Amino acid sequence: MSSKLSEPYRLVVSNQKGGVGKSTIALNTAGALANRGNDVLLIDLDPQGYLTSGTGFDDLYTDEGVKQYNAFKDPSEHDVADLVHAHEEFDVLPANIDMFNLEQELVSMMQGRKRLQMLLEDVTDYDFIVVDCPPSLGLLTDNALLACGNLLIPAEAEDTSIRALDLLFKQVDSLEANFSEASINEQALVVSNVDYPLDGEQRGMLEWFEDQFGEYIPVFEIRNRAAIKRAWNNGRSIFGFDEECDMEDELDQIAAHFEAVARGEDE
Numbered sequence: 001m002s003s004k005l006s007e008p009y010r011l012v013v014s015n016q017k018g019g020v021g022k023s024t025i026a027l028n029t030a031g032a033l034a035n036r037g038n039d040v041l042l043i044d045l046d047p048q049g050y051l052t053s054g055t056g057f058d059d060l061y062t063d064e065g066v067k068q069y070n071a072f073k074d075p076s077e078h079d080v081a082d083l084v085h086a087h088e089e090f091d092v093l094p095a096n097i098d099m100f101n102l103e104q105e106l107v108s109m110m111q112g113r114k115r116l117q118m119l120l121e122d123v124t125d126y127d128f129i130v131v132d133c134p135p136s137l138g139l140l141t142d143n144a145l146l147a148c149g150n151l152l153i154p155a156e157a158e159d160t161s162i163r164a165l166d167l168l169f170k171q172v173d174s175l176e177a178n179f180s181e182a183s184i185n186e187q188a189l190v191v192s193n194v195d196y197p198l199d200g201e202q203r204g205m206l207e208w209f210e211d212q213f214g215e216y217i218p219v220f221e222i223r224n225r226a227a228i229k230r231a232w233n234n235g236r237s238i239f240g241f242d243e244e245c246d247m248e249d250e251l252d253q254i255a256a257h258f259e260a261v262a263r264g265e266d267e
């Protein structure tokens with residue numbers, strides 16, 4: 001992006017349903033944003049740490065040192081900059097195995113849903129911060145929704161997505177009702193892992209997404225591609241991996257959309 005944003009645009013990738021492409025979309029959206037010249041921080045908030053592995057930082061997942069877990073427990077004592085690791089394409093704040101305890105521990109902590117927001121307040125030297133959520137509507141996801149406010153929703157073209165999105169929006173409403181200053185906005189929907197030729201269910205769901213969301217937010221479509229998986233297995237987005245992939249254009253459009261939104265431009 002040619003001109004720097006005054007503060008990072010924070011983007012949360014969330015859908016509590018498991019295996020719908022959250023981490024894949026988070027990685028490749030971060031890669032697309034970086035490829036367009038943005039400074040990006042990618043945060044793995046999932047205690048399972050798949051994105052930490054998917055960016056090549058598997059060793060850090062079980063590292064005994066100071067980590068994201070400690071920062072959540074005591075935000076005023078930690079600086080995110082000290083916990084971030086440089087990747088070829090962007091910076092990464094890895095998850096670690098201790099984060100499994102956080103869901104339970106945050107319940108009894110003061111401002112247990114505002115910890116990520118506190119941690120990100122002083123993080124100003126990025127254009128974009130992209131947060132990958134766990135597959136649950138627990139306190140970690142609440143932290144991400146409240147800290148970021150801009151929601152990218154990955155969803156599969158399956159009937160089960162209807163209930164998943166309904167539950168996600170109920171959670172968003174509940175957070176907005178409980179935190180008067182909270183404003184959480186859906187900014188894009190990405191139908192993930194679409195397989196052609198489409199079957200009836202997929203076709204019906206692509207129409208449903210367009211009907212339900214197309215008027216308000218862009219609906220993107222990322223197809224099932226072995227190159228996406230191979231890039232992941234090499235610790236990179238498709239933009240950092242030396243293999244052609246025909247999904248680069250769509251991901252670049254997702255990144256361009258968020259640049260426009262971040263600048264406050266109507267598209």
Ligand SMILES: Nc1ncnc2c1ncn2[C@@H]1O[C@H](COP(=O)(O)OP(=O)(O)OP(=O)(O)O)[C@@H](O)[C@H]1O
Nearest residue numbers: 017018019020021022023024135193223224225228
């Ligand atoms: N466009 C794609 N092309 C090929 N494989 C994909 C694509 N999107 C997702 N996958 C594969 O589908 C599986 C689930 O994707 P991913 O891990 O991104 O989902 P998730 O929502 O983050 O899962 P979890 O809920 O466990 O965090 C992974 O094996 C991933 O490699």
Ligand SMILES: [Mg+2]
Nearest residue numbers: 022023046050
């Ligand atoms: Mg994931």
